[in-house]
Amino acid sequence: MKLDGREAFSRAGEAARGRDAGRTVVRVCRGGGCRGGAAVAAAIESTAREAGTVLAVRSAGCHGCCDLGPVVTVPAAGLFLAGVKPADAPEIVTKVIGAGEVPDRLAVKDAATKKRFAREAEIPFLAGQTRIGLRNAGRIDPADLDDAIAAGTYGAAAKALTTMTPEQVIAVIEASGLRGRGGAGFSTGLKWRACREATGDDRFAVANGTVLLEIDPHAVLEGLLIAAYAVGAHEGFVFARADSARAVALVKGAIETATARGLLGERILGTDFSFTVRLALGGSEFVCGESTAVLRAIEGLVPEPRVKYPRSAERGLFGRPTVLDNSETLALVPVVVARGPEEFRKVGTAESPGTKVLNLGGRVRQGGLFEVPFGTTLRTLVFGLGGGVAGKRRFKAAMVGGPSGGILGEADLDTPLDYGPLAARGAIVGSGNVMVMDDHSCPVDVARYFTHSLAAESCGKCVPCREGLHHLAEILTRITLGEGTPADLPRLRALARVVADASLCGLGKTAPNVVLSTLDRFEAEYRAHVEDRKCPGGVCRALTKFEIDTDLCEGCQACQKVCPTGAISGAKKQPHRIDPEICTACGMCRTKCKFDAITVV
Amino acid sequence: MIAMDIDGRRVVTEEGRTLLDAAREAGIDIPTLCHHEALEPFGGCRLCVVEAAPADSRGPAELVISCLAPARDGLVVRTASERVKEARRTVLDLLLARCPTSDVIRRLAAEHGVPRTSFPESTDGSKCILCMLCERVCAKIGAHAIGGAGKSRGKRIAAPFDLAAEDCIGCLACARICPTGHIGYEETDDERKIWGRTFRMVKCEVTGRPLMTEEQRSFEAKRAGLPEDWFTKCPESKRRETAETIAKAFEEVR
Numbered sequence: 001m002k003l004d005g006r007e008a009f010s011r012a013g014e015a016a017r018g019r020d021a022g023r024t025v026v027r028v029c030r031g032g033g034c035r036g037g038a039a040v041a042a043a044i045e046s047t048a049r050e051a052g053t054v055l056a057v058r059s060a061g062c063h064g065c066c067d068l069g070p071v072v073t074v075p076a077a078g079l080f081l082a083g084v085k086p087a088d089a090p091e092i093v094t095k096v097i098g099a100g101e102v103p104d105r106l107a108v109k110d111a112a113t114k115k116r117f118a119r120e121a122e123i124p125f126l127a128g129q130t131r132i133g134l135r136n137a138g139r140i141d142p143a144d145l146d147d148a149i150a151a152g153t154y155g156a157a158a159k160a161l162t163t164m165t166p167e168q169v170i171a172v173i174e175a176s177g178l179r180g181r182g183g184a185g186f187s188t189g190l191k192w193r194a195c196r197e198a199t200g201d202d203r204f205a206v207a208n209g210t211v212l213l214e215i216d217p218h219a220v221l222e223g224l225l226i227a228a229y230a231v232g233a234h235e236g237f238v239f240a241r242a243d244s245a246r247a248v249a250l251v252k253g254a255i256e257t258a259t260a261r262g263l264l265g266e267r268i269l270g271t272d273f274s275f276t277v278r279l280a281l282g283g284s285e286f287v288c289g290e291s292t293a294v295l296r297a298i299e300g301l302v303p304e305p306r307v308k309y310p311r312s313a314e315r316g317l318f319g320r321p322t323v324l325d326n327s328e329t330l331a332l333v334p335v336v337v338a339r340g341p342e343e344f345r346k347v348g349t350a351e352s353p354g355t356k357v358l359n360l361g362g363r364v365r366q367g368g369l370f371e372v373p374f375g376t377t378l379r380t381l382v383f384g385l386g387g388g389v390a391g392k393r394r395f396k397a398a399m400v401g402g403p404s405g406g407i408l409g410e411a412d413l414d415t416p417l418d419y420g421p422l423a424a425r426g427a428i429v430g431s432g433n434v435m436v437m438d439d440h441s442c443p444v445d446v447a448r449y450f451t452h453s454l455a456a457e458s459c460g461k462c463v464p465c466r467e468g469l470h471h472l473a474e475i476l477t478r479i480t481l482g483e484g485t486p487a488d489l490p491r492l493r494a495l496a497r498v499v500a501d502a503s504l505c506g507l508g509k510t511a512p513n514v515v516l517s518t519l520d521r522f523e524a525e526y527r528a529h530v531e532d533r534k535c536p537g538g539v540c541r542a543l544t545k546f547e548i549d550t551d552l553c554e555g556c557q558a559c560q561k562v563c564p565t566g567a568i569s570g571a572k573k574q575p576h577r578i579d580p581e582i583c584t585a586c587g588m589c590r591t592k593c594k595f596d597a598i599t600v601v
Numbered sequence: 602m603i604a605m606d607i608d609g610r611r612v613v614t615e616e617g618r619t620l621l622d623a624a625r626e627a628g629i630d631i632p633t634l635c636h637h638e639a640l641e642p643f644g645g646c647r648l649c650v651v652e653a654a655p656a657d658s659r660g661p662a663e664l665v666i667s668c669l670a671p672a673r674d675g676l677v678v679r680t681a682s683e684r685v686k687e688a689r690r691t692v693l694d695l696l697l698a699r700c701p702t703s704d705v706i707r708r709l710a711a712e713h714g715v716p717r718t719s720f721p722e723s724t725d726g727s728k729c730i731l732c733m734l735c736e737r738v739c740a741k742i743g744a745h746a747i748g749g750a751g752k753s754r755g756k757r758i759a760a761p762f763d764l765a766a767e768d769c770i771g772c773l774a775c776a777r778i779c780p781t782g783h784i785g786y787e788e789t790d791d792e793r794k795i796w797g798r799t800f801r802m803v804k805c806e807v808t809g810r811p812l813m814t815e816e817q818r819s820f821e822a823k824r825a826g827l828p829e830d831w832f833t834k835c836p837e838s839k840r841r842e843t844a845e846t847i848a849k850a851f852e853e854v855r
Contacts, residue, residue: 285752302749307644307669460731460749460756462645464688467695470754471720491719498691501664501684502647 002262004270009149009158012261016150020056024097027060027073028084029138034062034069036085043086044072047093055097058147061215063138064369065125068108073120073138080120081106111365111387125366125385130347132355133181133331134371136216142250145257148218154263156334157225161271169230169337170196176341177353178333182209182326183289183401183430184506185352185419188333191323194313195231198321205236205275205323206316208294211357211369212327213240213247217254221277223330225264226337228275231323235276238327239294242281252279286403286457289431290505291324292316293459304459305505328357328432348374352418362398362435363390372417379413382436392596393438396537397521401430403450404510406517407443426517428510440590442537443522444529447514448476454511465508468499472515482542484530493519538600544585545601550575552597559589559598606656607678620667620678621649631667631680632689632709634696634780635732640741642668646696646732650688652679664688686713694718696730703728703781728783731756735775735784743824744770747796758784765797771814805835807842 003009028041041057048055063071068082072092077100081092084106095101102118109116110124117123131137140147148154160169174189195203205228207213212220220238228236238255240247255277259265266274282288282297293303295317316322325333332354336344345353352374358381361367365387372381378398382388389395397407400417406427408415415421419429437446455469475492478484496512496519503509519526528534535543548559548568555573567583570576578589578598590598604613607624614623619642624631635646644666654662656675664684679685693710698720700706706728710716735758736748746769750759760766771793776784786795790811793800800814812835813821822829834842 302752307642307666309669309671456753458753460752460754461733463647463692463695463730466731466754466756467699468691471695471698474721494687495691498688502650502688502692504644504647504666 002260004262006158006162006269009154009269013149013152013155016146019146019150023054023056025056025058025075026092026097027058027075027138027141029060029063029069029071029073030141034066034071037070039086040070040072040084040089043089044092047089048097051093053093053097055093059141059143060138061136061140061142062369064134064215065366067367071138072106075139078119078121080108080118080123080126082108112383125368125370125387128385129371130355130373131371132335132347133212133219133328133357134215134369135335136219137369140216142215142217143253145218145254145261148216152338153216153218153334154222154225154258156338157222157229157263158269160226160229160337161269161273164337166196166230166232169226172337172341173230173333176336176344177351178329178336178344179352179419180326181328181332181356181432182291183428185429188325188329191313191325192227192230194311195233195321195323198314200315200321202235203231203233203321203323204317205231205233205325206239206294206298207237207325207327207330208239208288208291209327210241210244210247211359212331213238213251214244216331217247217250218258219331219334220251220327221254221258221264223325223327223333224277225268225275226333227323227325227330229273231321233323234274235278237278237280237298237317239280239282239288239298241284241288243284248279248281255279285459286454287459287505287507290507292505294324295322302459304461305507307504349416349418351420356417356429356432358417358432358434360386360434360436363393363438363441364388364436365390374418375416377414377416378408378434381417381434382413386436389436389438391438393440395436396439396441397437397443397446399427399433399435399437399446399450399514401428401510401513402433403431403454404428404507404513405430405433406513407437407446407521408517409521411521426513426520428513430510440538440587442480442535442539443518443525444476444535445480445537445539447518448473448480450514451476451511454507458507458511462502462504462508464499465503465505465511468495468503469508469511472496472499472512476515479526479529480535480540480542482529482533482540486527486530488530489519489523489526534600536600538585538587538590541585544587545580546578546583546585546587546590546598547601548576548578549597549599552595554595554597556594558592558594562588562592564588603672603674605672605674605676605678608680614672616672618672620651620653620665620670620672620676623672624651624667624678624680629680632713633668634709634730635734636668637734637738637778640734640737643733643737644669646730647692648689650685652682652685653677689713690715694720697722699723700728700730700781700783702726703730703783705781706730728781729758730781730783731758732780733758734778734780738774738778742770742772742774744768744772744820746770747775760796766795769796769798770816770820771795771798771800772817772820803832805838806833807838808835810835 028037030037045057070084072081072084107116107118108123136151170192178188179185207224238251280298285303287293288303290305292305297303312322348354355371355373357371370385397409399407452473455473458465460466496515500512528536538544553575560568565582567579612627631649633649635643649667650664651667652662653665693715696706697710697718701722746766776786802811803818805812818832
C-alpha cells in the first residue's frame with residue numbers, strides 16, 4: 001500500500017517496529033561472505049520450534065567483519081555471537097536466548113588482548129567505531145523495507161520533502177561540510193548547488209559504489225531521493241557492477257519495494273515531487289570509479305572518462321545536469337538532514353566532518369569494515385581497532401587508499417586519515433582500503449603488482465596512463481626479476497611524476513602513487529634490488545636466498561612438510577638445512593616457521 | 602571579451618574559446634595529435650597540456666589540457682614551461698616507443714628534443730597512436746562503422762567483432778584524417794578496399810574518373826534528401842561546367 005503522507009509514514013514505522021512484539025528477534029547475517037548463514041538460521045528456527053520457544057529469526061546484512069561470520073545477534077540482549085555453526089543451535093536457543101549465557105567459543109576473541117566478549121557494546125573493534133554510514137550494518141535485513149522503515153530510514157526524506165525547500169536542503173548539506181566519499185572529497189553541497197543552478201529542463205541524480213548497496217540499500221536510495229529533491233531531478237539511476245550479484249539483487253528489490261510503498265516514483269509520500277529510479281548495470285572496470293566514466297557506461301557507451309569541461313553538474317548524463325554521488329555519501333545524507341549539520345560536524349575534522357568507512361585488510365589481526373571519524377590516525381586503525389599485525393611479525397607499511405593509494409611506513413603511523421594529511425604524504429582517502437604489510441613483504445614487488453594491475457585497468461584513452469603505466473610496470477618487473485639497474489630508479493620517478501601530472505582522469509593521476517610513495521620511503525630496498533641483487537623482504541624470488549638459522553631452529557619439520565621441492569632436510573629436533581640448489585625461494589617454509597628461523601641472506 | 606596572459610603576451614579572445622584556440626589565434630604554437638578543427642576536442646594525446654593559473658592565485662599552477670580548457674579572464678598561461686616541456690617530451694617518448702616506424706611521430710619527437718625513445722620499442726609495426734580521430738570522424742559523418750575495441754595498451758581501432766565493417770561506406774575519411782597514416786586502403790579506378798570491404802566506384806560521367814563509392818553515394822543522397830543520380834560528376838567536371846556556363850553568358854552579354 002502506498003504511503004500518502006508523513007502521518008501514514010510514521011504509522012508504518014510504528015507498525016514495523018511493533019511487528020515482533022512478544023517475540024525474541026534473532027538475526028543471522030547473510031552477507032556476501034557469510035556462507036552458511038542460511039543453514040544456521042534454519043537450524044535455530046527448527047530447534048526453537050521443537051523447544052516451543054517463540055522466535056523471529058531474521059536475516060541481517062553484512063556486519064563488516066566476515067572473518068567472524070556467520071554472526072548471530074540477539075538485539076534485545078545486545079548479544080553478538082561469532083562463527084556460529086548449525087550444531088550450535090540448541091545451545092543458542094536454550095542457553096543464549098533462554099538464560100543469556102554465551103558459551104566462550106561463540107564469544108568474539110579480541111585480537112589484541114585475547115579476551116572474549118559477547119556483548120556487542122563491549123567488543124573493542126566494534127565499540128571503537130563511530131558507525132553513522134554503517135548505522136544499520138548487521139542490524140537490518142537489507143532486503144526488507146519494513147526493517148529499514150523500523151530503523152528510521154526514509155524519515156529524513158519525509159522531513160525534507162514535506163517541511164523543507166530544496167534550497168534549505170542544499171543549505172543544510174553545505175553547512176554540514178559533507179564531502180564526497182567516492183575518493184576525491186569534493187564538497188557535496190557545492191556539487192548539488194551547481195547542479196540545481198545549471199540550465200536545463202530536467203536533471204539526473206545518480207548513485208554509484210557497491211559496498212553500502214549490499215549493507216543498507218534503502219539508506220542509499222533515501223540519500224539519492226534527498227539529492228534528487230535538492231537538485232530538482234525526476235529521474236535517477238543506481239549504477240552497480242553487474243558482477244556484484246548480491247548488490248544487484250538487493251538494489252533491484254529495494255527500488256521495487258520502495259516504489260510500491262510510495263517512497264519513490266510518482267508523487268512521493270503524497271507530495272508533488274516525483275522521482276523514478278532505475279538500476280543501471282556496468283562492468284567491473286576500475287575506471288568506473290571515475291564519475292564521467294560511470295555516466296558514459298549508463299549511456300550505454302564504453303566507460304571512458306572525459307575531461308571535466310563542463311562538469312557533470314552542468315552537463316552530465318545524456319547532456320543533462322547530473323549529480324553523481326557515492327553510495328557512502330548518500331547514506332550519510334539522511335543523517336545530516338535528520339540530525340542537522342551541527343550534530344554531523346561533531347565528529348571528524350573541521351575540513352572533513354563526519355566519518356569514513358575504511359576497509360582494513362592484509363596482515364592485520366582483525367580486518368573488515370571500520371567506520372571511524374576523519375582524523376583518526378593510521379596507528380589507531382591498525383593497532384587499536386585492527387589489533388595490530390597478525391602473527392609475530394612487525395608492521396612494515398600500509399597501502400592507504402586502495403590500488404591507487406600510497407604506501408605509508410612506520411614513520412607515518414600517526415598520520416590522521418583525512419584528505420589533506422594523506423595527500424601530503426603521497427596517499428589518498430580513495431576507496432578507503434587500507435592494506436597492512438608486515439616485514440615479510442617487499443615494497444618493490446607491491447609497486448610492481450599494483451602498477452601492473454592498474455596498467456591493465458587503464459581505459460586506453462590518454463597516452464600517459466595507457467603507455468606510461470605499462471612502462472612503469474615493465475621497469476618494476478625487471479627490477480623484481482633482478483634485471484634492474486641503478487639508472488632505473490630516477491627513470492621510474494620521472495615517468496611516474498609525468499603520468500600523475502599529465503593523465504586525463506583520476507585513475508592515471510593516482511596510479512603512480514604506489515611507485516612514488518615506495519621510492520620515497522623504501523629507496524634502500526629498491527637499491528638493494530638493483531645494486532646488491534637482493535630482496536630484503538624475501539619476496540622477489542630471483543633475488544632471494546633463504547637459510548635456516550640453526551640457533552633458532554627447533555627441528556620441528558614444519559618447513560619440510562610444506563616445501564614443494566623437498567629442499568629442506570634435517571632430522572626431528574635437529575637443525576634443518578635448505579639446499580640452495582633445489583630451493584625456489586617460494587617462501588612457504590617461512591610462513592610455517594614458528595621460530596623465525598628462516599632468514600633471508 | 603576575455604584577456605589572458607599567454608607566455609607573457611596579452612591575448613584577447615571571446616567567451617567559449619579554448620586555451621588552444623586563443624593561443625593559436627595569437628600565433629603561439631601548441632602541438633596536438635588528437636585535435637581536429639572539424640571534431641569535438643578529445644583530450645587524449647595530452648600533447649597540448651599547458652600550465653594555467655588565475656592571476657591572483659598563490660598556489661601552484663595546474664597542468665591543464667588546452668584543447669578543452671576554456672579561456673577565462675585573467676588566466677596566466679605558460680605553454681612552454683619546463684613542466685609542460687617535460688610532459689610533452691614524455692608523451693612523445695612513449696608514443697615513439699609505441700610507433701617507432703611512424704615518420705610523423707619521429708619528426709615531432711625530434712622537434713621536441715626526443716631523438717630516440719628511452720623505452721623498449723614495440724615491434725608490431727603499428728603506427729596507431731589511438732588518437733581516435735578515425736572513430737570520431739566516422740561517427741561525425743554518421744556511419745559509425747569503426748571504433749575502439751579493448752582497453753589499456755591492447756586497445757585498438759576495429760570494426761565490430763573484427764568482421765568486415767558492415768556500416769562502412771568507404772569514404773576514406775578515417776584514412777585521410779589519420780595523422781600517422783596507420784589506416785591503409787587499396788584503390789583502383791573500379792574498386793576500393795578498406796576495413797575488410799570491397800566497394801565499387803561510381804565514375805564521373807564526364808571524365809570517367811572514380812568519384813565515390815556506391816555506398817557513399819547512397820549514404821550522401823539519403824542524408825541530403827537528394828536523388829542518387831545527383832552525384833554524377835567529379836568536382837573538377839562541375840567546376841569546368843560552371844566556368845563554361847559563365848563564359849557563355851558573358852559572350853551573350855558581349
